[in-house]
Amino acid sequence: MRxxxxxxxxxxxxxxxxxxxxxxxxxxxITAGFCPLDGLTGLxxxxxxxxxTLLARYQQPQAPIPGVDRRREYHILRKLSxxxxxxxxxxxxxxxxxxxxxxxxxxxxxxxLQELLSVTARVAQLHRQKLSGYRLRLLRLLEQYWQISRPxxxxxxxxxxLRRLQQQGEPQPLRLSLLHMDIHPGNIIRGQDGxxxxxxxxxxxxxxxxxxxxxVLGNHLNDTQQQQMIEYYATLQKLDAMLLxxxxxxxxxxxxxxxxxxxxxxxQRGGExxxxxxxxxxxxxxxxE
Numbered sequence: 001m002r003x004x005x006x007x008x009x010x011x012x013x014x015x016x017x018x019x020x021x022x023x024x025x026x027x028x029x030i031t032a033g034f035c036p037l038d039g040l041t042g043l044x045x046x047x048x049x050x051x052x053t054l055l056a057r058y059q060q061p062q063a064p065i066p067g068v069d070r071r072r073e074y075h076i077l078r079k080l081s082x083x084x085x086x087x088x089x090x091x092x093x094x095x096x097x098x099x100x101x102x103x104x105x106x107x108x109x110x111x112x113l114q115e116l117l118s119v120t121a122r123v124a125q126l127h128r129q130k131l132s133g134y135r136l137r138l139l140r141l142l143e144q145y146w147q148i149s150r151p152x153x154x155x156x157x158x159x160x161x162l163r164r165l166q167q168q169g170e171p172q173p174l175r176l177s178l179l180h181m182d183i184h185p186g187n188i189i190r191g192q193d194g195x196x197x198x199x200x201x202x203x204x205x206x207x208x209x210x211x212x213x214x215x216v217l218g219n220h221l222n223d224t225q226q227q228q229m230i231e232y233y234a235t236l237q238k239l240d241a242m243l244l245x246x247x248x249x250x251x252x253x254x255x256x257x258x259x260x261x262x263x264x265x266x267x268q269r270g271g272e273x274x275x276x277x278x279x280x281x282x283x284x285x286x287x288x289e
Contacts, residue, residue: 016094017045017056024091024098025049046101053101054090057201061095063269066144066261067136068201070097076132076178076203084193085126086200102198104191112185112219115195119188120229122195123215124236127177127208136179136206138254139170145261150268161257161286171250173207174243181206183215208237209247210255216248217255256286 043058059070074097077089088100112119146154146162180187181202189196212233216226230248234241260282267275 017058017096017098020056020091020093020096020098021047021049021054023093025052053103055087055099055101057097057099059095059097064148065265066148067141067204069134070095070201072132072134073097073201073203076134077200079132080129083125083129085122085129085197087196087198102189102191102196104189104196107185107188107190109185109219111190112188113221113225116221116225116229117232118195119183119215120232121236122197123180123183123211124233126180126197127175127211127237129178131176131205132178132203134204136181136204136210137170138206138210138258139165142254142257142261145258145265149264153264153268155283157283157287158260161253165254165257170254171207171209171247173209174247175208175237175239176205177208177211179203179206179208179211181211181214182218183211184218207247207251208239209244210251212244213248213251214255217252217259253286256282260286 043060045056045058047054047056057070057073059065059068071092074089074092077086077099080086081088087102090098090100092098107115142162142165146158180197180200181204182199183197187197187199189198212229215221215229221229230245231241233239234244260279263275263279263282266272267279
């Protein structure tokens with residue numbers, strides 16, 4: 001999900017990434033400067049390569065993150081290459097994904113709220129793209145979080161929430177589309193061509209109402225902001241706003257558990273007190289369902 005800092009370090013990488021870079025930039029001598037980008041999903045590097053600025057993203061096979069697949073991410077970004085919605089995907093090999101660095105200004109939280117309708121328009125544009133062929137199975141994703149968690153952290157409330165959703169089954173999609181599934185200010189870049197979405201590691205095909213509900217919960221939109229987004233999106237997509245809102249409500253317990261799972265895993269993997277606090281708050285919201 002979000003990045004949590006950036007530090008400049010001397011050139012250092014592994015042979016697999018070096019081969020991937022050399023394959024796509026054969027005329028450039030690899031003496032690049034690398035900036036490691038922190039985050040849950042593993043090793044990422046901003047690469048200064050002559051006149052080109054790249055982003056290399058690694059998936060650690062020994063510490064998988066539920067829902068993350070760099071190969072899938074690469075194929076989705078290649079499908080989106082005819083649009084201006086996403087960064088350019090350059091190549092993929094050996095668990096490394098190589099992208100063109102997306103230049104521009106990262107959104108602030110204030111800018112996100114001020115331009116919520118512009119963001120909504122971009123989301124609607126994304127949802128009009130062809131399906132990727134990679135279907136999001138949210139129940140399977142939640143089960144994977146449970147399976148890889150520390151046994152001592154598998155609380156009764158977690159299991160009760162998971163079993164409740166297993167019994168319900170996932171809501172039938174209102175409309176199936178390609179989803180980004182991690183839209184927040186840090187994943188929106190304002191560039192010369194408008195707004196670009198970055199960090200597509202959770203992207204897959206799913207219900208449009210799930211994406212909108214995730215935007216509401218993940219960005220703490222109030223009732224007025226939520227209603228504005230729903231009505232504008234429904235107009236753009238020719239949907240009934242009331243039906244859309246009801247479908248979003250069906251996805252809320254699923255998303256609350258997903259958010260709690262993500263913070264829980266972030267804390268278990270990194271040990272930061274911040275994420276322990278966020279996980280505890282998220283678990284309280286799960287209990288409120």
